[in-house]
Amino acid sequence: MNINERILNDVTIMDLDGELAMEGNAQFRSRANTAIDAGARKLLVNMAKVPYMDSSGLGEIISCYMRLQKVSGRLILLNMNNRLQHLLVITKLAAIFETYDSEPEAVVSFDHPSQPVTQLAEK
Numbered sequence: 001m002n003i004n005e006r007i008l009n010d011v012t013i014m015d016l017d018g019e020l021a022m023e024g025n026a027q028f029r030s031r032a033n034t035a036i037d038a039g040a041r042k043l044l045v046n047m048a049k050v051p052y053m054d055s056s057g058l059g060e061i062i063s064c065y066m067r068l069q070k071v072s073g074r075l076i077l078l079n080m081n082n083r084l085q086h087l088l089v090i091t092k093l094a095a096i097f098e099t100y101d102s103e104p105e106a107v108v109s110f111d112h113p114s115q116p117v118t119q120l121a122e123k
Contacts, residue, residue, distance in 0.1 A: 001027050005035065011107050012040040013078075017049040020057030028057075032064045041073035042110045046103070048079035053087060065097070074098075078106050 001024030002017040012035050018024050035043065043064070047053075053061075065075045077099045080088070088094040100106035 003027060003031050005031060008107055011042040011044050011110055013044045013046060013103070013107075015046040015049070020047075020050050020053040020060065022054070022056055025056055025060045028060050029063070032060075033067070036064075036067055036071065036073065041068065041071060043068060043073065043075045044078055044103070044106050044110075045075065046078045047081070047084060050084065051081070053084055058087065058091065058093070061097075062093075074110060076100060076106050076109065078103060 001019065004015040004017070006013050006015070014028075014031060014035070016024075016028065020028060032043065045061070045064075061075075061077070067073075068075050075097070077097050079101060080099055085094070085099070088097060088099070098106075098109065100109065
């Protein structure tokens with residue numbers, strides 16, 4: 001997995017390229033944790049070039065979401081293909097994650113949320 005990180009205003013954008021599955025998970029986890037440790041509180045994950053995500057990849061997204069919750073941050077998913085959207089629906093996580101198809105809309109939404117953000121409870 002290749003990850004390009006960029007900052008637009010105060011939003012950290014991670015452009016993922018490759019499968020978010022067993023091999024790409026450690027890279028995503030490391031980069032997301034580094035960004036959060038450095039103070040990122042608005043994380044936009046661009047999934048436009050992610051053809052596939054397995055349950056372990058979904059787990060990494062959930063972990064990142066929960067880590068951001070602990071520091072009053074937000075995670076938004078961008079440009080998810082139909083397969084990835086369907087994965088969120090069948091796992092009932094579509095109600096949890098904010099998703100957008102437009103980067104400008106997603107960036108603006110960090111300051112003007114369009115939907116309530118559901119909290120995930122830690123076990």
